[in-house]
Amino acid sequence: MGDLRAGTTTTAPRPRSLEERLDRLAMVALRVGVGFEHDDRLRLVGPLEAADLMRRITVQAYELGAAYVDVRYVDPHLSLARARYAREETLDGFPTEQADLAFTVAERGDASITVSGKDPDALASADPARVGRMNRAANRALRATSDLAMASHMPWTIVPFAVPAWARKVFPDASAAEAQARLWDAIFAATRVDADDPVVAWGAHATQLDALAERLSREGFEALHVRGPGTDLRVGLARGHVWEGASSVSGVDGRRFVANIPTEEVFTAPHAEHVEGTVRASRPLSYGGQVVDGFSFTFEGGTVVDYAAERGASVLRALLETDTGARRLGEMALVPHSSPIGAAGRLFYDTLFDENAASHLALGRGYPTTLRDGAARSSDERSHAGLNDSLVHVDFMIGSAEMDVVGLLADGDAVDVMRRGEWVLGGL
Amino acid sequence: MGDLRAGTTTTAPRPRSLEERLDRLAMVALRVGVGFEHDDRLRLVGPLEAADLMRRITVQAYELGAAYVDVRYVDPHLSLARARYAREETLDGFPTEQADLAFTVAERGDASITVSGKDPDALASADPARVGRMNRAANRALRATSDLAMASHMPWTIVPFAVPAWARKVFPDASAAEAQARLWDAIFAATRVDADDPVVAWGAHATQLDALAERLSREGFEALHVRGPGTDLRVGLARGHVWEGASSVSGVDGRRFVANIPTEEVFTAPHAEHVEGTVRASRPLSYGGQVVDGFSFTFEGGTVVDYAAERGASVLRALLETDTGARRLGEMALVPHSSPIGAAGRLFYDTLFDENAASHLALGRGYPTTLRDGAARSSDERSHAGLNDSLVHVDFMIGSAEMDVVGLLADGDAVDVMRRGEWVLGGL
Numbered sequence: 001m002g003d004l005r006a007g008t009t010t011t012a013p014r015p016r017s018l019e020e021r022l023d024r025l026a027m028v029a030l031r032v033g034v035g036f037e038h039d040d041r042l043r044l045v046g047p048l049e050a051a052d053l054m055r056r057i058t059v060q061a062y063e064l065g066a067a068y069v070d071v072r073y074v075d076p077h078l079s080l081a082r083a084r085y086a087r088e089e090t091l092d093g094f095p096t097e098q099a100d101l102a103f104t105v106a107e108r109g110d111a112s113i114t115v116s117g118k119d120p121d122a123l124a125s126a127d128p129a130r131v132g133r134m135n136r137a138a139n140r141a142l143r144a145t146s147d148l149a150m151a152s153h154m155p156w157t158i159v160p161f162a163v164p165a166w167a168r169k170v171f172p173d174a175s176a177a178e179a180q181a182r183l184w185d186a187i188f189a190a191t192r193v194d195a196d197d198p199v200v201a202w203g204a205h206a207t208q209l210d211a212l213a214e215r216l217s218r219e220g221f222e223a224l225h226v227r228g229p230g231t232d233l234r235v236g237l238a239r240g241h242v243w244e245g246a247s248s249v250s251g252v253d254g255r256r257f258v259a260n261i262p263t264e265e266v267f268t269a270p271h272a273e274h275v276e277g278t279v280r281a282s283r284p285l286s287y288g289g290q291v292v293d294g295f296s297f298t299f300e301g302g303t304v305v306d307y308a309a310e311r312g313a314s315v316l317r318a319l320l321e322t323d324t325g326a327r328r329l330g331e332m333a334l335v336p337h338s339s340p341i342g343a344a345g346r347l348f349y350d351t352l353f354d355e356n357a358a359s360h361l362a363l364g365r366g367y368p369t370t371l372r373d374g375a376a377r378s379s380d381e382r383s384h385a386g387l388n389d390s391l392v393h394v395d396f397m398i399g400s401a402e403m404d405v406v407g408l409l410a411d412g413d414a415v416d417v418m419r420r421g422e423w424v425l426g427g428l
Numbered sequence: 429m430g431d432l433r434a435g436t437t438t439t440a441p442r443p444r445s446l447e448e449r450l451d452r453l454a455m456v457a458l459r460v461g462v463g464f465e466h467d468d469r470l471r472l473v474g475p476l477e478a479a480d481l482m483r484r485i486t487v488q489a490y491e492l493g494a495a496y497v498d499v500r501y502v503d504p505h506l507s508l509a510r511a512r513y514a515r516e517e518t519l520d521g522f523p524t525e526q527a528d529l530a531f532t533v534a535e536r537g538d539a540s541i542t543v544s545g546k547d548p549d550a551l552a553s554a555d556p557a558r559v560g561r562m563n564r565a566a567n568r569a570l571r572a573t574s575d576l577a578m579a580s581h582m583p584w585t586i587v588p589f590a591v592p593a594w595a596r597k598v599f600p601d602a603s604a605a606e607a608q609a610r611l612w613d614a615i616f617a618a619t620r621v622d623a624d625d626p627v628v629a630w631g632a633h634a635t636q637l638d639a640l641a642e643r644l645s646r647e648g649f650e651a652l653h654v655r656g657p658g659t660d661l662r663v664g665l666a667r668g669h670v671w672e673g674a675s676s677v678s679g680v681d682g683r684r685f686v687a688n689i690p691t692e693e694v695f696t697a698p699h700a701e702h703v704e705g706t707v708r709a710s711r712p713l714s715y716g717g718q719v720v721d722g723f724s725f726t727f728e729g730g731t732v733v734d735y736a737a738e739r740g741a742s743v744l745r746a747l748l749e750t751d752t753g754a755r756r757l758g759e760m761a762l763v764p765h766s767s768p769i770g771a772a773g774r775l776f777y778d779t780l781f782d783e784n785a786a787s788h789l790a791l792g793r794g795y796p797t798t799l800r801d802g803a804a805r806s807s808d809e810r811s812h813a814g815l816n817d818s819l820v821h822v823d824f825m826i827g828s829a830e831m832d833v834v835g836l837l838a839d840g841d842a843v844d845v846m847r848r849g850e851w852v853l854g855g856l
Contacts, residue, residue: 048476048501055505062513069510070523073476073501077483082497085490095469095498097532104525 016194018184024193025159026056028261030064032202033157034111035255038065043105045072046115050161053115070105076122076289083126083134091133094141106148109252112156119165120349123289132318135288139322139391150393151368151375152248155257160187160352169349190262190341190353206258209245213266215425216243216334219415221407223271224332226359228403229280230296235332235361236274238386240372243268251375264341264356267333269370271386273302275329282358283397286349290315295396303327304363319363325390331362331370337401337421351395359399359418364390444622446612452621453587454484456689458492460630461585462539463683466493471533473500474543478589482543498533504550504717511554511562519561522569534576537680540584547593548777551717560746563716567750567819578821579796579803580676583685588615588780597777618690618769618781634686637673641694643853644671644762647843649835651699652760654787656831657708658724663760663789664702666814668800671696679803692769692784695761697798699814701730703757710786711825714777718743723824731755732791747791753818759790759798765829765849779823787827787846792818 016024030036042061046054051073058069082091106112123131139146149156162183164176170186171179188194195201223236246263247256276299284293294310304327309316320327335342335358342357354360366387368374374382383389405418407425416424444452458464470489474482479501486497510519534540551559567574577584590611592604598614599607616622623629651664671694675684704727712721722738732755737744748755763770763786770785782788794815796802802810811817833846835853844852 048479051476051503051505055503055509058506058509059513062509062515065515067518068514068521068523069506070526071503071506073503075479075483075499075501077479078486078497078499081483081487081490085487086496087490087493090495093496095496097529098498101525101529 021184021188021193022053023056023060024198025188025191026053026060028191028193028198028202029057029113029157029159030060031199032258033159033261034113034155035257036061036064036066036111037255039067040065041067041108041110042069043072043110043112044069044115045074045113046161047117047163048073048075049163050115050117053159053161057113070110076118079134079289080123080126083123083131088130091130092137094137096141099141099145102142102145103148106145106154109154109250112149112154114156114158115161116158116350116352117161117163117166118289118350119163120169120286120291121289122165124291126290128290128312128314128318131288131290132315132321135318136322136391143391146393150365151251152259153251155250155252155255157257157259157261158352159191159261160350162187166350170346186344186346190356192262202258206246209263209266210247211245213243213245216266216268219407220409221415222410223274223408224417225406225408225414226279226398226403228282228398228400231279231398231403233275233277233279233299234408235329236271236302236386237332238269238271238366238371240385241269241370242372244367244370248369260352260356262341262352262356264339265333265335265360267331267367267370269366269387270329270332270361271302272325272328272330272366272383272388273386275299275302279361279398281396281398282400282403283347283354284349285394285396286351287315287319287394291349292316302329319392319394322364322392323390325388326364326392328363328388328390329361330364330366330388330390330393331360331395333361333395334359334405334418335399336418336423337399337403342399354397355395357399358397359403359405359421360395360397362393362395364388364392364394449612449616449621450481451484451488452626453616453619454481454488456619456621456626456630457485457541457585457587458488459627460686461587461689462541462583463685464489464492464494464539465683467495468493469495469536469538470497471500471538471540472497472543473502473541474589475545475591476501476503477591478543478545481587481589485541498538504546507562507717508551508554511551511559516558519558520565522565524569527569527573530570530573531576534573534582537582537678540577540582542584542586543589544586544778544780545589545591545594546717546778547591548597548714548719549717550593552719554718556718556740556742556746559716559718560743560749563746564750564819571819574821578793579679580687581679583678583680583683585685585687585689586780587619587689588778590615594778598774614772614774618784620690630686634674637691637694638675639673641671641673644694644696647835648837649843650838651702651836652845653834653836653842654707654826654831656710656826656828659707659826659831661703661705661707661727662836663757664699664730664814665760666697666699666794666799668813669697669798670800672795672798676797688780688784690769690780690784692767693761693763693788695759695795695798697794697815698757698760698789699730700753700756700758700794700811700816701814703727703730707789707826709824709826710828710831711775711782712777713822713824714779715743715747715822719777720744730757747820747822750792750820751818753816754792754820756791756816756818757789758792758794758816758818758821759788759823761789761823762787762833762846763827764846764851765827765831770827782825783823785827786825787831787833787849788823788825790821790823792816792820792822
């Protein structure tokens with residue numbers, strides 16, 4: 001019959017403009033990401049080029065009743081200038097007043113939103129050893145603050161922004177404008193901004209991931225055995241480990257928040273001393289503005305005893321030399337190959353995207369929240385349970401359509417968890 | 429005869445590219461502005477849109493041996509968001525951790541460069557009373573830090589950047605690109621970037637202004653009588669006042685620095701209680717992103733007892749209501765109408781430019797350095813000498829080709845200082 005009103009016909013919904021979608025992404029960051037509430041203070045950090053989104057987040061935060069929004073713009077060109085031109089002996093320095101400020105704000109429990117989006121090769125022209133030195137100094141100075149974040153003390157989240165240099169890297173054959181438009185489409189799909197009601201869509205998605213995490217926690221695996229091209233790795237899990245899904249709970253006021261927008265993963269704590277075998281990364285890694293590709297690690301007694309990389313071996317070396325814990329695992333995360341981001345079949349050269357496209361491991365510090373009552377335990381107790389400690393936490397991807405994961409139980413039983421990159425655990 | 433080398437002819441020097449001129453402006457900021465030295469730390473603050481210059485300053489600072497460069501990008505859109513959307517009762521807040529950081533850095537004596545350049549109407553759509561409330565809170569929180577700057581504790585300077593919205597305001601009839609190019613030309617001329625050797629040119633210029641300041645200090649005027657269109661004002665000077673030229677001396681290490689790039693002024697301290705008559709501004713004032721125009725003040729006993737404005741009276745009201753000192757004078761500066769910036773015959777809607785195009789006064793706090801040994805005196809002693817105190821310091825322009833200034837001596841003698849906007853003091 002059609003619509004009877006003159007001059008109208010039944011049509012598909014009008015496509016939303018970039019501006020509307022950015023406003024929706026701002027809303028997702030605030031309402032889903034940090035569970036923003038009236039009278040909250042917000043700390044907002046992101047690149048210069050993301051100013052458009054950061055201004056929208058600021059406006060909406062004030063409309064939601066923010067007490068204050070403090071914005072810090074970051075600029076990789078400044079890190080590059082330092083990495084290239086600063087005197088060698090100054091690279092171990094970090095402005096303590098900036099570290100103090102970050103800690104004050106985090107300890108007070110201010111909500112924290114980081115806008116992520118950068119040229120994966122931003123520091124490609126700098127000496128990896130010098131960049132490594134700068135990163136170590138920063139990680140050392142900001143250690144107390146990242147401890148608070150990793151223990152879910154304050155509500156925090158990371159949301160993406162399609163900066164042009166990143167878009168060019170992901171879509172090298174497209175024009176600059178088209179590359180950015182395509183990256184935005186990928187971002188808005190992955191962040192559920194294009195859903196009818198993004199907040200409702202996130203509620204359903206988080207419920208699903210949280211239920212999956214609970215199901216895995218109940219299994220009580222002693223270890224996971226991961227097999228795939230170039231990979232045959234036994235990852236022991238920490239004693240009393242639990243799996244986490246999308247939702248975290250703030251230690252300050254108990255509110256729920258979602259630390260990664262997007263997120264498709266469930267993750268838990270490996271045992272720092274019980275990892276054996278070899279693992280080959282399935283995707284390149286952009287770490288500190290430098291790309292590592294075609295790399296693998298061999299573990300013995302939980303520690304990397306050998307590594308190789310087709311590109312960026314010196315970046316990897318600087319990372320592994322950070323401290324003892326940088327050579328051990330702090331996170332094991334499972335993501336089905338058919339996840340919306342993985343299904344896009346793209347390399348994103350960005351941890352926030354690639355880690356939600358593929359199962360992954362992280363070198364370095366583990367999350368206290370992936371131990372039962374972990375946030376309440378002392379660091380000795382955490383370490384005794386097998387939780388790794390380090391200045392760094394760096395994810396790298398291992399998932400693919402050829403990855404199998406088997407769960408090993410204390411009684412010797414083995415349970416299929418993933419086959420060919422997809423969940424096969426009974427009851428899922 | 430011409431040049432005998434084959435294929436060459438005598439030509440004018442190749443015009444410098446924008447990039448070269450920006451590099452030179454960065455050099456002037458560092459070497460002239462803050463007298464940058466090996467192992468200095470630098471605090472660099474400026475608008476997002478000035479990133480190009482700020483990155484060049486950062487690179488050159490590291491090349492000069494900087495220990496660290498800490499950059500803070502500011503964004504008037506964020507202030508506008510707060511002014512428009514934040515809850516009324518939150519406007520008196522200011523992030524104390526940011527104020528603490530600014531003070532720590534200043535007290536330590538880090539060199540400080542502020543890049544100035546903004547849309548003069550950036551906050552035009554906001555309620556002036558709300559903006560006034562935000563400004564008061566910021567001025568209160570940053571009071572201790574600005575005390576250090578006004579006493580020349582650390583080396584600091586301000587340099588301009590031709591942001592597009594500012595260029596459009598100054599050259600409203602030009603295209604966006606042409607307006608910016610013309611503003612850059614004005615900036616590079618005024619900042620002596622286009623001189624053969626900008627650092628040498630600045631040395632000569634500063635010597636000249638410093639000698640002029642010394643000459644005026646020796647006169648020991650009791651007051652200045654200023655007359656012009658709408659202006660008949662007697663400005664008593666503080667007891668023991670001295671005039672300052674271009675050069676300041678850092679309290680931390682005695683180095684010389686030039687706090688304004690450009691500067692064309694000599695300035696001293698009015699007596700807070702001895703100002704009588706009426707003064708009409710000769711140029712509009714952009715204060716906190718809002719423009720005031722066609723305004724005048726009437727003083728009795730040093731205090732504004734009446735004021736009027738053709739535009740922006742409510743901005744003026746918010747300023748005058750800051751505190752008692754905001755209604756009194758803290759600076760009297762003389763600039764000949766023929767100064768390079770004044771001679772350009774342009775309104776710049778920017779204090780750094782307009783104050784160096786025209787003689788001016790400032791409402792609010794006086795500079796301790798404009799009293800003999802002022803930095804060493806207690807605030808009671810400064811106040812007793814007549815130095816004004818306030819949370820604010822806001823320059824407004826009074827100079828024109830029709831302004832006369834007479835110096836009044838304690839014995840009743842009168843000495844012509846400026847006539848029709850030009851120096852006539854004997855010996856200049």
